[in-house]
Amino acid sequence: MTISATPTSLADVLDRFQMEEVHDGAVLARYVEAHPQFALQLIDLSRLLATPEADDQEPLSALHKSRIDAAWIVHKAAGPELPKGSNPLDAFVGERAKALAAKLGVPRQVVTCLRERKVDPARTPRPILRTLSDALAIPEAHVIAAMRQPPLLARRSYKADGKPSAAAQVSFEQVLIDANVSDADRARLLADGD
Structure with a gap:
C-alpha cells in the first residue's frame, strides 16, 4: 500500500x-x-x-464616524421600513375597499388579495402601484414595502386534507385571472403606463 x-x-x-x-x-x-x-x-x-493585520483596537476617527453615519442615513432612506405591526394595506376594508375596486374596475376579491399581501409587488404594473399609493396617500415605496411583507394567513376556516402552509405571492395578472376579470379589463389593468 x-x-x-x-x-x-x-x-x-x-x-x-x-x-x-x-x-x-x-x-x-x-x-x-x-x-x-x-x-x-x-x-x-x-x-x-500578504495583507498586514490591522490593529482593530484603535478608536474610529471623527471622519470615519461621519462617513459611517452618512452611509447609514443613505441605507435607511433607500428602503423604507414599516413600523412593526403596521401595514397601510390594512386600510382597504369596507368603503375604502369598495371605492378602490370601483376605481380599478375589479371585483373586491382583488382588493382583498392586495390587502392580504398575496400579490408580488415586482409583478404588479406601476400604474396599479401608483393607484394604491394615491388611495392611501403614502409614497409608492411604502406601498411596495408593505406588499413585500409575508402574506397573511387566510382568516377564513376551511376543512382541508393536508396541513396548511404559507402561501406564495402571485402576480397581479394571476389574481385577475382567478377573479374572472375579462380579457379586455385585464389588458387595460396590465398595460404599463410608463
Missing part, C-alpha cells in the same frame, strides 16, 4: 501552503503548478497572507 506524498484535497493543499515559511511568488507558482485545480483558492490565500 502506497501513501501519496502530495495532498489531494483543497484543505490539505491550503494547509500546506499556509505552513510554508515564505509565501512569495515562487512558492505560489510551485503550488499552482502542482495543483492547478486549486489555483484561485491558492491565490486568494496568498493575498490574504
